[in-house]
Amino acid sequence: MSTKRKVWVSRPLFPDVLAHLAEYVDLEAETVEGTRTPAQLKAKLADVDGAILGLSERVDAGVLEGNTRLKVIANLGVGFNNFDVEAMTAAGVLASNTPDVLNESVADYAWALMLAAARRVSASERWLRAGHWPGSATRFDDWLGVDVHGKTLGILGMGRIGQAIARRASGFDMRVLYHNRSHLPEQTERECRASWVEKAQLLRESDHLILVLPFTPANRHAIGAPELAQMKPSAVLVNIARGGIVDDAALAVALREKRLAAAGLDVFEGEPSVHPTLLDLDNVVLSPHIASASEDTRHAMARLAADNVLAALGLGESARHPPTALNPEVMANWSD
Numbered sequence: 663m664s665t666k667r668k669v670w671v672s673r674p675l676f677p678d679v680l681a682h683l684a685e686y687v688d689l690e691a692e693t694v695e696g697t698r699t700p701a702q703l704k705a706k707l708a709d710v711d712g713a714i715l716g717l718s719e720r721v722d723a724g725v726l727e728g729n730t731r732l733k734v735i736a737n738l739g740v741g742f743n744n745f746d747v748e749a750m751t752a753a754g755v756l757a758s759n760t761p762d763v764l765n766e767s768v769a770d771y772a773w774a775l776m777l778a779a780a781r782r783v784s785a786s787e788r789w790l791r792a793g794h795w796p797g798s799a800t801r802f803d804d805w806l807g808v809d810v811h812g813k814t815l816g817i818l819g820m821g822r823i824g825q826a827i828a829r830r831a832s833g834f835d836m837r838v839l840y841h842n843r844s845h846l847p848e849q850t851e852r853e854c855r856a857s858w859v860e861k862a863q864l865l866r867e868s869d870h871l872i873l874v875l876p877f878t879p880a881n882r883h884a885i886g887a888p889e890l891a892q893m894k895p896s897a898v899l900v901n902i903a904r905g906g907i908v909d910d911a912a913l914a915v916a917l918r919e920k921r922l923a924a925a926g927l928d929v930f931e932g933e934p935s936v937h938p939t940l941l942d943l944d945n946v947v948l949s950p951h952i953a954s955a956s957e958d959t960r961h962a963m964a965r966l967a968a969d970n971v972l973a974a975l976g977l978g979e980s981a982r983h984p985p986t987a988l989n990p991e992v993m994a995n996w997s998d
C-alpha cells in the first residue's frame with residue numbers, strides 16, 4: 663500500500679502541473695468537468711489529504727463534518743466566496759486561493775469587455791456572420807458606439823486588479839475615479855492616476871464603470887435598480903468580479919429600456935445560468951467567467967494551487983509554507 667499522501671483534483675488540469683503533483687503524492691485527477699452534489703463532494707474529501715477545487719464547488723461545515731483526514735483545499739481562483747473559511751479553520755483544514763498571478767490578465771479582460779461593449783463588437787460580428795452585410799451596406803450612422811478614450815473610468819473595488827485596470831487608462835487619456843472602503847496610499851493613487859470619490863459620485867460621473875469587488879453578503883446587489891438609476895444613460899457597466907454583485911434582473915431591464923448604453927459581463931447571478939433577458943439583448947457582451955483564462959495565467963494559477971497543497975502536506979520546495987494560505991494559523995494545531 664502507498665504511504666504517499668493522497669490528493670484529489672476535482673477538474674481537468676494541465677498535464678505538467680499534474681505530473682509535478684504526482685512526483686510527491688498519490689494523485690486522483692478528474693478528466694472531465696462535472697459538478698458534484700454536496701454529498702458527493704463530502705465523500706470525495708473524506709478519502710484524501712488534500713484537494714484542488716474549482717469555484718463552483720462549495721466547501722462548508724456540512725461537507726467537512728466528520729472529516730479527520732483532510733488537511734488542505736486549494737481553490738482555483740482568487741475569489742473564495744465558495745469557501746466558508748471559518749468552517750474550514752474550525753475543521754483544521756487549510757484553505758488557499760490564487761491571488762496576484764492573475765491581476766494583469768483579469769485587468770486585460772476587463773478592458774476587452776469594456777471596449778467590446780462600448781464599440782458593439784459582438785453585436786456587429788453576429789450581424790456580419792448572419793450574412794446581413796452583403797446587399798445592405800452599413801449606413802454611416804449604423805453601429806454607433808460609445809467612445810472610451812478621453813472619458814471617465816470608474817472602478818468600484820480598488821484592490822490589486824482594480825489598480826491594474828486603472829494603470830491601463832492613461833494610454834486612453836481617461837480620467838479615473840474609484841470607490842473603495844479605504845483610500846489608496848497617495849503614492850499608489852498617483853501611480854494609478856486615480857481619485858477616490860463617494861460611491862454616488864462614482865455612479866453619477868462614470869462613463870464606464872468596472873466592478874472589481876469581492877463577493878460578500880454586504881456586496882450582494884451593490885449595483886441594483888437604485889444604483890443603475892443614478893448612472894448616465896450613455897454609460898457602460900462591466901462586471902468581472904462575481905455574480906450577485908449586480909442585480910442581473912434589474913440590469914436587464916435597464917439595458918432593455920436603454921437606461922444604460924451597454925454592459926460587459928463575465929460573471930452572473932446563479933451562473934452557469936444567465937438571466938434570459940440578457941441572452942436576448944444586443945447591447946450586452948457576455949462571456950463564461952473567463953477573465954483569468956489566458957494560457958500563462960491559468961497555468962500560474964494551477965501551479966500556485968498545487969504548491970499550496972504540497973507545502974501544506976510538508977512536501978515540495980516550500981514545505982510547511984503554503985504561499986497563499988487564507989488561514990495559515992490552522993497549521994499550528996496539526997500533529998503531523
Ligand code: DGY
Pocket residue numbers: 738739740741742764903951952953954955
Ligand atoms: C477568480 O480567480 O476568482 C476569477 O473569478 C477566476 O476567473
